[in-house]
Amino acid sequence: RMPCRLPVLLKALLRLLWDVHTERGPTPEPVRAALLHRATQCLILLDRCSQGQVKVLLEGVHSSCEENRVRECLRKVQEST
16 A cells, blocks of 8 residues: 555655755754654654655655755664664
């Protein structure tokens, strides 16, 4: 069931990471950190459900991303087992 949903879910989670990182509104830092952590955990779960396809798809994204906080989230996904 997951392979057909993988592109949509992956795109939505990556967009969430980016939006939380770049949003400059009144959101407190602990809330942002929690959102980034939870989105990272969702990416890890999605990777497990898709037999490692998320890691394969994220290889190019991680190397081209210049935002340290987003890179850290992607690194955690890449290093998860």
